Amino acid sequence: MSEKQLLDKVAQAIAGLDFDGIQGICKQALDAGIPAYKIVSEGMAHGMEIVGQKYEANEYFLSELIAAGEVMKDGLKVVQPYLKGGDIKKKGKIALGTVKGDLHDIGKNVVAVLLEAAGFEIVDLGVDVPAEKFVEAVKEHGVQIVGMSALLTITMPEMENTIKQLKQAGLRDKVKVIIGGAPITPEYAAKIGADAAARDAVDGVNICKEWVKA
DSSP states (O other): OOHHHHHHHHHHHHHTTOTTTHHHHHHHHHHTTOOHHHIIIIIIHHHHHHHHHHHHTTSSOHHHHHHHHHHHHHHHHHHGGGOOTTTSOOOEEEEEEEBTTOOOOHHHHHHHHHHHHTTEEEEEOOSSBOHHHHHHHHHHHOOSEEEEEOSSGGGTHHHHHHHHHHHHTTOGGGSEEEEESTTOOHHHHHHHTOSEEESSHHHHHHHHHHHTOO
């Protein structure tokens, strides 16, 4: 089997949510001499792209997005030991968190998995994240993008508060800010000074990919 066929097989295993087959296929690719970084950057990432397209076409839903992320993690268990530090060039660094007062994390977690598959380094701040913690993450980790999530309308003002605190710390011009969650609209993003509002996880990843294009 050619390298391309094996990488396609990896992609199809992820896109087809093949929990049983993914590890064997990754092992087959490694045994055929395909570099680990290629299996991740060309096989797995392509698989997650297909999942994203299926989601946008309403063929897949949130449960399939989550499942695909788990299949990829299973494959990574086989590939990870063969990855060398500098093999995969990260596209950029993103701080993600659900804002203060909000404990919902499914959407944020799906975005994190998809962003990681797309080659981003994730600083996951978790849930109930105060503005100061986002500011701290920008200072400490040198992130290029701040991603905030909210599912409750009463916690949405925390997004504006975080942007204000980034301004006060002199950091607002250094980062892009993307917000998401069920009640979030592009109008609200514009009103509070965010750079973008994500319709859903796949849209959010596409926006972030555009931002870091060389």
